[in-house]
Amino acid sequence: MGSVVLVTGVSRDIARRFARSVAAHPDVDRVVGVDVVPPRGDIGGFTFHRADIRNPVIAKVIAMEDVDTVVHMSIIATPGSAGGRNTMKELNVMGTMQLLAAAQRAPGLRALVVKSTTTVYGAGPRDPAMFTEDMGPKRLPRSGYAKDVYEIEGYVRGFARRRPDVRVTMLRAANVIGPHVQSPLTSYFRLPVIPTVAGFDPRLQFLHEDDLSAVLGHAVTTDVRGTFNVAGDGVLLLSQALRRLHRPTVPLPGFAVGGLGSLLRQARAADFSPEQLGFLTYGRGVDTTRMRSVLGFDPAFSTASAFEDFGREMSPSPGVREKVIDGLSAALPGADRG
Amino acid sequence: MGDAEIIPIGTRGRPGRGTGKDRPSSAARNLAGRPAARRPAPAPAPAAVPPPPPPARAPAPPRKRPPPRKSSPTTAAAPPPPRPATTTQDRGATPGIPVGDWLAAIETAAVEVFGDEWEPALARFLAFLRRRVTGEYAIDEYGFDAEITDRFVMAALRPIAQKWFRIDVRGIENIPADGGALVVSNHSGTVPVDGLMAMSVIFDHTGRHLRPLGADLVFKTPLISVIARKTGATLACNEDAERMLRGGELVGVWPEGFKGIGKPFSERYKLQRFGRGGFVSAALHTGVPIVPLSVVGAEEIYPLVGNVPALARLLGVPYIPITPLFPLLGPLGLVPLPSKWLLEFGEPIRTDELDDAAADDPMLVFNVTDQVRETIQQTLYTLLMERDSVFG
Numbered sequence: 161m162g163s164v165v166l167v168t169g170v171s172r173d174i175a176r177r178f179a180r181s182v183a184a185h186p187d188v189d190r191v192v193g194v195d196v197v198p199p200r201g202d203i204g205g206f207t208f209h210r211a212d213i214r215n216p217v218i219a220k221v222i223a224m225e226d227v228d229t230v231v232h233m234s235i236i237a238t239p240g241s242a243g244g245r246n247t248m249k250e251l252n253v254m255g256t257m258q259l260l261a262a263a264q265r266a267p268g269l270r271a272l273v274v275k276s277t278t279t280v281y282g283a284g285p286r287d288p289a290m291f292t293e294d295m296g297p298k299r300l301p302r303s304g305y306a307k308d309v310y311e312i313e314g315y316v317r318g319f320a321r322r323r324p325d326v327r328v329t330m331l332r333a334a335n336v337i338g339p340h341v342q343s344p345l346t347s348y349f350r351l352p353v354i355p356t357v358a359g360f361d362p363r364l365q366f367l368h369e370d371d372l373s374a375v376l377g378h379a380v381t382t383d384v385r386g387t388f389n390v391a392g393d394g395v396l397l398l399s400q401a402l403r404r405l406h407r408p409t410v411p412l413p414g415f416a417v418g419g420l421g422s423l424l425r426q427a428r429a430a431d432f433s434p435e436q437l438g439f440l441t442y443g444r445g446v447d448t449t450r451m452r453s454v455l456g457f458d459p460a461f462s463t464a465s466a467f468e469d470f471g472r473e474m475s476p477s478p479g480v481r482e483k484v485i486d487g488l489s490a491a492l493p494g495a496d497r498g
Numbered sequence: 499m500g501d502a503e504i505i506p507i508g509t510r511g512r513p514g515r516g517t518g519k520d521r522p523s524s525a526a527r528n529l530a531g532r533p534a535a536r537r538p539a540p541a542p543a544p545a546a547v548p549p550p551p552p553p554a555r556a557p558a559p560p561r562k563r564p565p566p567r568k569s570s571p572t573t574a575a576a577p578p579p580p581r582p583a584t585t586t587q588d589r590g591a592t593p594g595i596p597v598g599d600w601l602a603a604i605e606t607a608a609v610e611v612f613g614d615e616w617e618p619a620l621a622r623f624l625a626f627l628r629r630r631v632t633g634e635y636a637i638d639e640y641g642f643d644a645e646i647t648d649r650f651v652m653a654a655l656r657p658i659a660q661k662w663f664r665i666d667v668r669g670i671e672n673i674p675a676d677g678g679a680l681v682v683s684n685h686s687g688t689v690p691v692d693g694l695m696a697m698s699v700i701f702d703h704t705g706r707h708l709r710p711l712g713a714d715l716v717f718k719t720p721l722i723s724v725i726a727r728k729t730g731a732t733l734a735c736n737e738d739a740e741r742m743l744r745g746g747e748l749v750g751v752w753p754e755g756f757k758g759i760g761k762p763f764s765e766r767y768k769l770q771r772f773g774r775g776g777f778v779s780a781a782l783h784t785g786v787p788i789v790p791l792s793v794v795g796a797e798e799i800y801p802l803v804g805n806v807p808a809l810a811r812l813l814g815v816p817y818i819p820i821t822p823l824f825p826l827l828g829p830l831g832l833v834p835l836p837s838k839w840l841l842e843f844g845e846p847i848r849t850d851e852l853d854d855a856a857a858d859d860p861m862l863v864f865n866v867t868d869q870v871r872e873t874i875q876q877t878l879y880t881l882l883m884e885r886d887s888v889f890g
Contacts, residue, residue, distance in 0.1 A: 285718040288737035289640045295737070359720020361727070363641050395639050403633030442717070445639055447741075481631045489624045492617065 163270070164190045165380060166227040167206070168213055168259065169234025171195040173340055178233065178373045180204035187381050192225045194218065195234070213255040219262035222269070229271040229380055230263055232256065235312060237279070237305045238344055238431045245304075252308040253315075260319045263326070271327040273379045274316050275372075278332050278365070278389060278446050280309045283438040289363075290447040293332070293387045306435045313387075320385075329379045334391030334446060337466050338369030339473045346470065347430040348440075354402055355420055358411035361399050362443025365391040368461035368469060378457050388455045389446040392463040398440065405471050406479045414441055640709070640742070641727030647707065651729050655698035662836050663795060665695060669843035670703045672789050678743040679846065680781045681708060681750045683791035684769055684874050685758035688800035688819045691834060692793045696750060697729070699841055708750040709742055711777075715815065739780040750791075751777045753867075756816040760805070766797035767882060769875050775867035778849075782857035782866070787846035790870050792877035795839030798888050800824065838890050840881045844873050 167179040170193030183191040183205035191206035193199065198208055209225075211217045213234060222230070234255055239248040263269055281287070282297035301307040313330065320328040335345045348354065367375075367390055375390050402409050412420065414437065421432030451457050461469065595603075605616075612619035626645075629635050637643050659665045673679065683696060697708045710726075711734035717723045732738045734751065742749050752758065757770040781788050804820030823831035847870060849856075856862050 285723070286714045286733065286735075288735050288741075289732045290737075290741060292737075357720075359724065361641075361724040363637075363639075363727075395637065395641070397633075397637060397641065400633035400635070400637070403631060479631070482628065485624055485628045485631060489621060489628070492621055492624070 163188055163229050163380075164192065164225055164227050165229045165231060166192045166194065166222060166225065167231045167233060168194055168255075169232075169236075170199050170203075170206075170208065171197045172233075172236075173201065173342065174336065174369060174372060175233040176201055176203065177340070177369070178231070178376050179206045181373050182206075182231075182377050182380060185377060185381060190225070192221065192227065194221060213259045214250060215258060216262065218259055219265060222262050222266045226268055227266065228268050229273065230259070230269065231273045231275070231376060231380060232259060233275045233376075234259075235275065235277070235309065237277075238425070238433045248305075249308060252305075253311055256312045256315055260315055264319060264323055269323070269326050271329070271380065272316070272319065273376060274312070274328070274330045275376060276313055276316075276330050276332045276387075277305075277309055278334050278391065278444060279306050279435060279439070280313060280332060281444055281446065282306060283362075283435070283442045283444045285442055287442065287444065290445045291389070292447045293389055293450055301435070304434050327383060327385045329385055330387040331375060331379060332387065332389045332446065333372055333375075334365040334367045334389070334463075336369055336372050337366040337470045339470060341369050341470075342431070344431040344433040344436050348432065348436065349401075349405060349407075349470070350474065351424075351430055352407070354405075354407050354409045355412050355417050356398060356402070356409050357414045357417050357437070357441045360414075360441045361397050362440055363395040363445050364398055364401060364443055364463070365395055365445060366461075366463045366466045366470075367391050367459065368466035371459040371461055371466070374460070375451075375455075375457050378455070382456065384455050386450075386454065388451050388457075389448050390451055390457070390459070391446050391448050392459050392461050392466050393448070394463045395445055396463050396467060398443070401467055404467065405474065406482075637728075640730070640732045640738070642707075642709070642730040643728040644707070647729050648701075652698060652701050655694055656702060659695050659698045659702075662834070663695065663799075663839040664836075665699055665795075665839040665841055667699050667703060667841050667843075669845075670699075672843040672846055673700060673704050673706065673748065674787065674846070675704070675706075676746065678746045678784060678786040679748050679789055680739075680743060680777060680786055681748065681789045681791050681843075682777060682870050682874070683750065683752055684767075684793055684878065685752035685754040686761070686766065686793065687796035687834075688759060688802050688821065689834075690752070690759060691799060692796040693750065693752060695796070695839065696791060696793070696841065700748070706748045709747045710750045710752075711739055713755060734776075736776055736780050739777065740783050743780060743784040743786045753777055760802065760817040760819070762805075763797070763801040763803055767794070767878050769871055769878075772867050772871045775863045778863045778866045778870070779857045781849045782852060782863065783854065785850040785852075787848050787850070788866075788870055789846045790844035790873045790877070792842045792844065792874045792881060793839065794841075794878060794881040794885060795837045795888075798837035799834035801835075835889075837888050838885065840885060842877050842881060844877055847873075 165179075165182055165188055167175055167182070169175045170179050172195075175195075176193070176199045179191050179193045180203065182188055193203065193206050193208045194211040194213065195208075196210070196212050198210065209221050211221050221227075235252050236248055239245055263272060278291070280297060280301075281291045281295070282299055282301055284298055286298045288295065297306070297310065301310050316328060316330055320326070336343060337346060371392065372390070417440065418434070418437045421430075421437060422434070424430040425432045608616040608620055612623070626649075629645075635643065635645055673681070681696070681700075683692065686692060693710050697710065700706060700708045707730050710731045712726050712731045713734060716726050716731065717733055732742065734755075739749060739751070753773040753775075754770040755773060761768070761770060778788070800819060800821045802817075802819050802821060806818040806820065810816065810818045821831065823833075823835075825831065847866065849866070852862070
């Protein structure tokens with residue numbers, strides 16, 4: 161059968177890796193990557209088109225390349241190198257609108273896969289322990305990434321209504337983590353001393369970067385429509401995660417963590433998004449039953465093993481407390497002799 | 499060191515005007531008499547100091563405590579005139595504990611704490627400690643940490659339940675051995691101690707964990723939210739309740755909420771409105787039995803006689819309790835009064851014979867809610883009649 165897949169946002173590492181891996185798939189004929197700036201790494205078997213999804217050029221690319229599957233991955237969590245918040249919103253919301261407008265005009269389009277995020281559920285004290293796909297955020301996001309994603313999801317649902325012949329799959333991925341991932345959360349974990357919100361211990365869920373690639377590939381090649389939460393099995397408390405990382409922590413009141421975060425962002429020391437403060441205070445859990453039963457995807461990494469894989473390249477050395485306990489345990493059989 | 503001129507503060511006990519000069523003024527020399535220090539060498543200074551203390555100390559011990567100091571004044575009083583070289587020979591036991599004694603003491607303590615099998619027990623404890631330090635322990639999706647709850651929280655609550663409140667438990671057989679069930683209880687006592695006691699009693703008698711549903715204030719409050727999640731609580735919302743019940747957990751709910759726990763002492767044992775009956779619809783949706791639990795005794799632990807609504811509104815909490823002891827005695831007022839408690843688990847109300855549509859029938863939900871409420875209220879009255887006195 162063979163299909164032509166268009167991947168947006170390939171200048172970013174995750175999207176580039178996905179485009180490369182999906183290009184190797186036997187059911188996929190051709191992969192076209194688009195972005196404003198060219199990808200920096202090895203693009204493998206896909207072709208790159210320099211096109212901005214914020215203007216109608218994207219429609220021409222879709223028509224010219226005879227694209228039948230669009231994978232939308234160009235939703236960014238922080239302005240990063242793009243510029244300010246306005247640019248970020250422009251990229252996320254206007255980009256998606258233009259892309260969907262172009263997609264609606266493309267007669268040959270069969271499938272649309274959107275990489276969304278569980279950030280859309282928000283994070284707060286009134287949240288249920290586990291969000292299922294039919295739940296929305298308890299409080300509508302008012303700014304930032306969460307608001308962008310919430311609006312994008314609305315546009316995607318609108319597109320699904322207008323083009324019922326196109327299979328629309330929306331994947332709400334948990335925080336993606338892995339050795340190559342550059343995201344607000346990974347740069348938080350890479351800080352030499354990690355600030356935490358005093359008196360709170362959020363539950364976290366992670367998705368390994370390989371699993372994200374795999375689930376997107378699965379969604380491209382499998383005929384399933386709908387919205388799915390995607391996350392590794394199990395949850396990890398932030399305190400657990402930090403202990404496994406052997407990083408020193410400093411508990412601060414919530415506003416101080418937020419202030420420190422924006423300071424770090426201004427200093428370009430770390431990507432810290434404002435909605436991350438809520439996440440690091442209250443945490444979030446998503447239910448992945450439908451991911452297994454309906455989507456039929458089984459992540460290779462659990463939350464804990466994904467985090468372990470992320471921590472591996474950070475060369476963790478055992479902490480002092482751990483060494484003391486190990487020393488005591490080693491001394492134990494001989495202790496009664498002396 | 500030799501370069502800097504050292505100007506000491508004070509005169510080091512020598513007569514003078516406090517300038518620290520080597521030679522005191524002539525007036526001072528006259529006052530002090532002959533053997534005043536001539537040389538500034540450090541040796542004379544300490545030598546000059548000891549002579550005065552012995553006379554001062556020597557008379558003191560016999561007056562006050564003759565037996566313990568008897569030996570020391572004699573040895574101290576004898577040397578002063580000749581001042582022999584310092585020796586360390588004739589001292590008895592050194593004021594230290596030999597290493598062997600330390601090890602023996604540690605071993606005795608280990609046997610005391612961990613029993614005769616102390617070595618494997620200590621090894622297990624160290625392994626536990628290592629798991630905690632490295633974060634290699636498992637929690638469930640609600641954040642429930644079974645290990646820490648079983649080992650510490652339940653162990654800490656047990657003496658409070660058994661010795662302080664002397665809880666009398668009835669009808670524990672009404673708790674199903676496995677599968678989901680919803681325990682519905684009255685709420686009282688200003689501080690949710692009744693919830694903790696229900697958790698402790700159920701764990702000790704059946705080995706099952708009661709998973710409490712808490713108000714969102716619990717999960718908004720620092721520290722409390724961590725403890726609540728670690729001990730198995732989750733938010734009191736239908737999503738979580740149904741999810742837990744489907745997962746076969748024993749869920750505890752206090753539908754009166756803050757209205758019940760923060761009611762004045764004069765209204766004790768009068769059940770408040772049972773919420774909106776959300777717990778009933780959760781039980782109906784999942785088809786689990788409802789076990790009514792009546793708690794007598796919790797009303798008296800912190801008799802709520804006053805409230806500061808303005809301050810409560812300012813702090814965003816439902817009430818600021820004033821009990822006969824609380825702000826008055828400070829932290830001591832936080833000790834709950836040792837009332838005698840009675841916990842009675844009533845006969846389970848089955849919901850599995852009703853079909854799924856029943857949960858969407860508001861009239862039926864209200865009826866079941868009233869049935870549960872009436873059962874608890876009547877049991878409360880019966881228990882109150884049986885109780886001899888509040889602290890009996």
